[in-house]
Amino acid sequence: MNGETDITGAGGVPDPVTADLRLSVNGVPRPVTVDTRETLLDTLRESLGLTGAKKGCDHGQCGACTVLVDGRRALSCLTLTVTADDVEIVTVEGLADGDALHPLQAAFVENDAFQCGYCTPGQLCSAVGALAEAAEGWPSAVTPGLSAPPRLDETEIRERMSGNLCRCGAYPGIVAAVGQVAR
Template sequence: MTVDLQLSVNEQIYPLTVDTRETLLDTLRERLDLAGSKKGCDHGQCGSCTVLVDGRRVKSCLTLTVTVDDQPITTVEGLAGEDGLHPLQRAFIEHDAFQCGYCTPGQLCSAAGMLAEAARGWPSAVTPDVAADPVLGEEEIRERMSGNLCRCGAYPGIVAAIEEVAR
Protein backbone atom coordinates (compact mmCIF):
# COMPACT_ATOMS: atom_id res chain seq x y z
CA MET A 1 0.00 0.00 0.00
CA THR A 2 1.27 3.49 -0.83
CA VAL A 3 0.48 6.91 0.59
CA ASP A 4 0.92 10.41 -0.84
CA LEU A 5 2.57 12.80 1.59
CA GLN A 6 4.75 15.86 1.91
CA LEU A 7 8.08 15.67 3.68
CA SER A 8 9.55 18.88 5.00
CA VAL A 9 13.27 18.15 5.11
CA ASN A 10 15.85 20.83 5.85
CA GLU A 11 13.25 23.51 5.09
CA GLN A 12 12.41 22.07 1.65
CA ILE A 13 9.11 20.40 0.76
CA TYR A 14 9.17 17.05 -1.03
CA PRO A 15 5.86 15.64 -2.32
CA LEU A 16 6.26 11.84 -2.36
CA THR A 17 4.37 8.61 -2.74
CA VAL A 18 5.81 6.08 -0.31
CA ASP A 19 5.14 2.52 0.70
CA THR A 20 3.61 2.48 4.18
CA ARG A 21 6.42 0.14 5.31
CA GLU A 22 9.26 2.42 4.16
CA THR A 23 11.55 3.83 6.83
CA LEU A 24 12.49 7.47 7.02
CA LEU A 25 16.15 6.49 6.65
CA ASP A 26 15.48 4.73 3.35
CA THR A 27 13.37 7.63 2.11
CA LEU A 28 16.09 10.16 2.96
CA ARG A 29 18.91 8.14 1.42
CA GLU A 30 17.25 6.44 -1.54
CA ARG A 31 14.62 8.95 -2.66
CA LEU A 32 15.94 12.35 -1.57
CA ASP A 33 19.68 11.64 -2.03
CA LEU A 34 20.42 12.84 1.51
CA ALA A 35 23.09 10.30 2.38
CA GLY A 36 24.35 11.98 5.57
CA SER A 37 22.24 9.76 7.83
CA LYS A 38 23.90 6.37 7.88
CA LYS A 39 22.50 2.86 7.97
CA GLY A 40 24.63 1.30 10.68
CA CYS A 41 22.75 -1.47 12.41
CA ASP A 42 19.24 -0.95 10.97
CA HIS A 43 17.90 -1.94 14.43
CA GLY A 44 17.99 1.37 16.33
CA GLN A 45 20.98 0.37 18.41
CA CYS A 46 23.85 2.47 17.03
CA GLY A 47 22.32 5.91 16.42
CA SER A 48 24.15 6.61 13.15
CA CYS A 49 20.77 7.29 11.52
CA THR A 50 19.67 9.91 14.06
CA VAL A 51 17.80 12.92 12.65
CA LEU A 52 15.60 15.59 14.23
CA VAL A 53 11.83 15.49 13.73
CA ASP A 54 10.15 18.63 15.02
CA GLY A 55 13.34 19.27 16.99
CA ARG A 56 13.38 15.88 18.73
CA ARG A 57 15.88 13.10 18.17
CA VAL A 58 14.61 10.04 16.30
CA LYS A 59 16.33 7.01 14.89
CA SER A 60 15.27 7.16 11.28
CA CYS A 61 15.84 3.43 10.72
CA LEU A 62 12.96 2.74 13.13
CA THR A 63 10.68 5.57 12.00
CA LEU A 64 8.16 4.93 9.25
CA THR A 65 8.08 7.76 6.74
CA VAL A 66 4.27 7.94 6.88
CA THR A 67 4.46 8.92 10.56
CA VAL A 68 6.37 12.14 9.86
CA ASP A 69 4.16 13.54 7.11
CA ASP A 70 4.31 17.35 7.16
CA GLN A 71 6.58 17.55 10.23
CA PRO A 72 9.86 19.49 10.06
CA ILE A 73 12.80 17.10 9.65
CA THR A 74 16.42 18.16 10.03
CA THR A 75 19.26 15.97 8.83
CA VAL A 76 22.97 16.64 9.21
CA GLU A 77 22.85 18.35 5.81
CA GLY A 78 20.43 20.90 7.30
CA LEU A 79 22.35 21.75 10.48
CA ALA A 80 24.60 24.35 8.88
CA GLY A 81 23.08 27.75 8.25
CA GLU A 82 23.60 30.50 5.72
CA ASP A 83 26.44 31.86 7.84
CA GLY A 84 28.41 28.60 7.85
CA LEU A 85 28.78 25.50 9.95
CA HIS A 86 26.62 24.82 12.98
CA PRO A 87 28.54 25.47 16.24
CA LEU A 88 28.53 21.72 16.92
CA GLN A 89 30.08 21.01 13.53
CA ARG A 90 32.83 23.55 14.20
CA ALA A 91 33.43 22.12 17.69
CA PHE A 92 33.61 18.55 16.36
CA ILE A 93 36.33 19.66 13.95
CA GLU A 94 38.23 21.64 16.61
CA HIS A 95 38.11 18.77 19.13
CA ASP A 96 38.88 16.01 16.63
CA ALA A 97 35.58 14.39 17.57
CA PHE A 98 35.63 11.81 14.81
CA GLN A 99 37.95 9.30 13.21
CA CYS A 100 36.26 7.37 10.42
CA GLY A 101 33.30 9.77 10.51
CA TYR A 102 30.60 7.16 9.94
CA CYS A 103 28.73 7.94 13.17
CA THR A 104 29.35 11.70 13.00
CA PRO A 105 26.08 12.74 11.28
CA GLY A 106 24.04 10.89 13.89
CA GLN A 107 26.24 12.19 16.70
CA LEU A 108 25.77 15.78 15.48
CA CYS A 109 21.99 15.52 15.14
CA SER A 110 21.72 13.78 18.49
CA ALA A 111 23.90 16.43 20.15
CA ALA A 112 21.75 19.22 18.68
CA GLY A 113 18.60 17.54 19.98
CA MET A 114 20.20 16.82 23.35
CA LEU A 115 21.24 20.44 23.81
CA ALA A 116 17.67 21.54 23.05
CA GLU A 117 16.30 19.01 25.57
CA ALA A 118 18.68 20.26 28.26
CA ALA A 119 17.76 23.88 27.45
CA ARG A 120 14.11 22.94 28.07
CA GLY A 121 15.15 21.57 31.48
CA TRP A 122 14.58 17.88 30.71
CA PRO A 123 16.52 15.72 33.18
CA SER A 124 18.41 12.55 32.30
CA ALA A 125 18.95 9.37 34.31
CA VAL A 126 22.00 10.95 35.97
CA THR A 127 20.63 14.44 36.65
CA PRO A 128 21.09 14.85 40.42
CA ASP A 129 18.18 17.25 40.96
CA VAL A 130 15.37 16.68 38.46
CA ALA A 131 13.71 19.93 39.55
CA ALA A 132 16.78 22.03 38.63
CA ASP A 133 18.14 22.85 35.20
CA PRO A 134 20.63 20.15 34.18
CA VAL A 135 24.32 21.01 34.21
CA LEU A 136 25.92 19.56 31.09
CA GLY A 137 29.16 18.14 32.44
CA GLU A 138 30.91 15.04 31.16
CA GLU A 139 28.71 12.50 32.99
CA GLU A 140 25.49 14.21 31.90
CA ILE A 141 26.62 14.45 28.25
CA ARG A 142 27.76 10.83 28.16
CA GLU A 143 24.41 9.66 29.53
CA ARG A 144 22.39 11.79 27.12
CA MET A 145 24.48 10.65 24.13
CA SER A 146 24.50 6.97 25.14
CA GLY A 147 22.19 6.03 22.25
CA ASN A 148 24.89 6.99 19.75
CA LEU A 149 27.82 4.62 19.40
CA CYS A 150 31.25 5.34 17.94
CA ARG A 151 33.15 2.25 16.86
CA CYS A 152 36.40 4.23 16.70
CA GLY A 153 36.13 5.42 20.30
CA ALA A 154 36.19 9.17 19.62
CA TYR A 155 34.11 9.80 22.75
CA PRO A 156 36.59 12.14 24.51
CA GLY A 157 36.50 14.54 21.54
CA ILE A 158 32.73 14.20 21.15
CA VAL A 159 32.12 15.01 24.81
CA ALA A 160 34.60 17.92 24.76
CA ALA A 161 32.96 19.38 21.63
CA ILE A 162 29.46 19.17 23.10
CA GLU A 163 30.68 20.58 26.43
CA GLU A 164 32.21 23.57 24.63
CA VAL A 165 28.99 24.33 22.74
CA ALA A 166 26.89 23.83 25.87
CA ARG A 167 28.87 26.59 27.60
Protein backbone atom coordinates in the same frame (compact mmCIF):
# COMPACT_ATOMS: atom_id res chain seq x y z
CA MET B 1 -12.36 -16.83 -0.59
CA ASN B 2 -15.52 -16.23 1.43
CA GLY B 3 -15.91 -12.63 0.20
CA GLU B 4 -12.37 -11.60 1.22
CA THR B 5 -10.34 -9.37 -1.07
CA ASP B 6 -7.15 -10.89 -2.44
CA ILE B 7 -4.33 -8.40 -1.84
CA THR B 8 -1.54 -10.60 -3.09
CA GLY B 9 0.30 -9.92 -6.28
CA ALA B 10 2.40 -12.26 -8.37
CA GLY B 11 3.85 -15.16 -6.43
CA GLY B 12 1.60 -14.58 -3.40
CA VAL B 13 3.51 -11.50 -2.26
CA PRO B 14 1.30 -8.64 -1.04
CA ASP B 15 1.13 -5.64 -3.33
CA PRO B 16 2.67 -2.54 -1.76
CA VAL B 17 0.37 0.03 -0.25
CA THR B 18 1.61 3.55 -0.97
CA ALA B 19 0.91 6.94 0.54
CA ASP B 20 1.41 10.43 -0.85
CA LEU B 21 3.13 12.58 1.77
CA ARG B 22 4.34 16.13 2.17
CA LEU B 23 7.65 15.98 3.99
CA SER B 24 9.51 19.07 5.11
CA VAL B 25 13.20 18.22 5.12
CA ASN B 26 15.75 20.84 6.11
CA GLY B 27 13.16 23.55 5.52
CA VAL B 28 12.31 22.38 1.99
CA PRO B 29 8.90 20.88 1.14
CA ARG B 30 9.41 17.45 -0.41
CA PRO B 31 6.35 15.65 -1.79
CA VAL B 32 6.95 11.89 -1.91
CA THR B 33 5.05 8.72 -2.55
CA VAL B 34 6.24 5.92 -0.29
CA ASP B 35 5.45 2.33 0.52
CA THR B 36 3.71 2.47 3.91
CA ARG B 37 6.33 0.03 5.25
CA GLU B 38 9.26 2.25 4.24
CA THR B 39 11.50 3.74 6.91
CA LEU B 40 12.37 7.40 7.06
CA LEU B 41 16.03 6.46 6.67
CA ASP B 42 15.35 4.71 3.36
CA THR B 43 13.20 7.59 2.13
CA LEU B 44 15.88 10.15 3.00
CA ARG B 45 18.69 8.18 1.42
CA GLU B 46 17.05 6.46 -1.54
CA SER B 47 14.24 8.80 -2.57
CA LEU B 48 15.58 12.21 -1.53
CA GLY B 49 19.32 11.65 -2.01
CA LEU B 50 20.18 12.82 1.52
CA THR B 51 22.87 10.34 2.49
CA GLY B 52 24.10 12.00 5.69
CA ALA B 53 22.08 9.73 7.98
CA LYS B 54 23.75 6.32 7.87
CA LYS B 55 22.36 2.81 7.97
CA GLY B 56 24.52 1.31 10.68
CA CYS B 57 22.72 -1.49 12.46
CA ASP B 58 19.21 -0.98 10.99
CA HIS B 59 17.87 -1.97 14.44
CA GLY B 60 17.93 1.32 16.37
CA GLN B 61 20.96 0.32 18.42
CA CYS B 62 23.81 2.45 17.05
CA GLY B 63 22.36 5.92 16.44
CA ALA B 64 24.10 6.46 13.07
CA CYS B 65 20.69 7.23 11.52
CA THR B 66 19.67 9.89 14.07
CA VAL B 67 17.79 12.88 12.65
CA LEU B 68 15.61 15.53 14.24
CA VAL B 69 11.84 15.26 13.85
CA ASP B 70 10.10 18.40 15.08
CA GLY B 71 13.27 19.15 17.05
CA ARG B 72 13.35 15.77 18.82
CA ARG B 73 15.91 13.07 18.20
CA ALA B 74 14.60 10.16 16.16
CA LEU B 75 16.16 6.95 14.92
CA SER B 76 15.20 7.13 11.27
CA CYS B 77 15.77 3.39 10.75
CA LEU B 78 12.87 2.71 13.16
CA THR B 79 10.62 5.57 12.05
CA LEU B 80 8.09 4.83 9.34
CA THR B 81 8.01 7.62 6.79
CA VAL B 82 4.22 7.79 6.94
CA THR B 83 4.53 9.08 10.52
CA ALA B 84 6.61 12.04 9.32
CA ASP B 85 3.91 13.64 7.18
CA ASP B 86 3.64 17.37 7.89
CA VAL B 87 6.45 17.52 10.46
CA GLU B 88 9.84 19.23 10.22
CA ILE B 89 12.73 16.85 9.61
CA VAL B 90 16.30 18.05 9.99
CA THR B 91 19.20 15.93 8.82
CA VAL B 92 22.89 16.65 9.18
CA GLU B 93 22.73 18.33 5.77
CA GLY B 94 20.37 20.92 7.26
CA LEU B 95 22.42 21.88 10.32
CA ALA B 96 24.78 24.36 8.65
CA ASP B 97 23.61 27.81 7.61
CA GLY B 98 24.90 27.99 4.06
CA ASP B 99 28.70 27.90 4.29
CA ALA B 100 28.65 28.65 8.04
CA LEU B 101 28.95 25.48 10.07
CA HIS B 102 26.54 24.81 12.91
CA PRO B 103 28.37 25.50 16.22
CA LEU B 104 28.43 21.76 16.95
CA GLN B 105 29.93 20.99 13.55
CA ALA B 106 32.68 23.54 14.19
CA ALA B 107 33.26 22.15 17.69
CA PHE B 108 33.53 18.60 16.32
CA VAL B 109 36.29 19.79 13.98
CA GLU B 110 38.07 21.77 16.73
CA ASN B 111 37.93 18.85 19.19
CA ASP B 112 38.81 16.09 16.72
CA ALA B 113 35.48 14.46 17.52
CA PHE B 114 35.51 12.04 14.61
CA GLN B 115 37.81 9.54 13.03
CA CYS B 116 36.20 7.54 10.24
CA GLY B 117 33.18 9.88 10.31
CA TYR B 118 30.52 7.21 9.79
CA CYS B 119 28.71 7.96 13.05
CA THR B 120 29.30 11.72 12.91
CA PRO B 121 26.02 12.76 11.24
CA GLY B 122 24.00 10.87 13.85
CA GLN B 123 26.24 12.15 16.65
CA LEU B 124 25.72 15.74 15.48
CA CYS B 125 21.93 15.47 15.21
CA SER B 126 21.77 13.72 18.56
CA ALA B 127 23.93 16.42 20.16
CA VAL B 128 21.65 19.16 18.78
CA GLY B 129 18.65 17.35 20.25
CA ALA B 130 20.39 16.65 23.55
CA LEU B 131 21.34 20.30 24.02
CA ALA B 132 17.78 21.39 23.24
CA GLU B 133 16.38 18.88 25.75
CA ALA B 134 18.77 20.13 28.45
CA ALA B 135 17.93 23.76 27.66
CA GLU B 136 14.25 22.90 28.15
CA GLY B 137 15.10 21.40 31.55
CA TRP B 138 14.51 17.75 30.68
CA PRO B 139 16.36 15.51 33.13
CA SER B 140 18.36 12.46 32.10
CA ALA B 141 19.02 9.30 34.08
CA VAL B 142 21.98 10.97 35.79
CA THR B 143 20.48 14.41 36.47
CA PRO B 144 20.66 14.82 40.27
CA GLY B 145 17.21 16.31 40.72
CA LEU B 146 14.14 17.53 38.95
CA SER B 147 13.96 21.05 40.35
CA ALA B 148 17.09 22.59 38.78
CA PRO B 149 18.06 22.59 35.11
CA PRO B 150 20.55 19.86 34.22
CA ARG B 151 24.22 20.86 34.43
CA LEU B 152 25.91 19.65 31.26
CA ASP B 153 29.06 18.20 32.77
CA GLU B 154 30.90 15.23 31.25
CA THR B 155 28.70 12.65 33.00
CA GLU B 156 25.49 14.33 31.83
CA ILE B 157 26.74 14.66 28.24
CA ARG B 158 27.88 11.03 28.13
CA GLU B 159 24.46 9.88 29.37
CA ARG B 160 22.55 12.01 26.87
CA MET B 161 24.75 10.83 23.98
CA SER B 162 24.78 7.17 25.08
CA GLY B 163 22.49 6.02 22.27
CA ASN B 164 25.07 6.97 19.65
CA LEU B 165 27.94 4.55 19.22
CA CYS B 166 31.38 5.26 17.74
CA ARG B 167 33.39 2.23 16.70
CA CYS B 168 36.55 4.37 16.47
CA GLY B 169 36.26 5.50 20.08
CA ALA B 170 36.18 9.25 19.46
CA TYR B 171 34.09 9.74 22.61
CA PRO B 172 36.51 12.11 24.40
CA GLY B 173 36.39 14.51 21.44
CA ILE B 174 32.61 14.16 21.08
CA VAL B 175 32.03 14.91 24.77
CA ALA B 176 34.46 17.85 24.61
CA ALA B 177 32.70 19.26 21.52
CA VAL B 178 29.24 19.01 23.06
CA GLY B 179 30.55 20.52 26.29
CA GLN B 180 32.16 23.40 24.40
CA VAL B 181 28.86 24.30 22.72
CA ALA B 182 26.90 23.80 25.95
CA ARG B 183 29.05 26.43 27.66
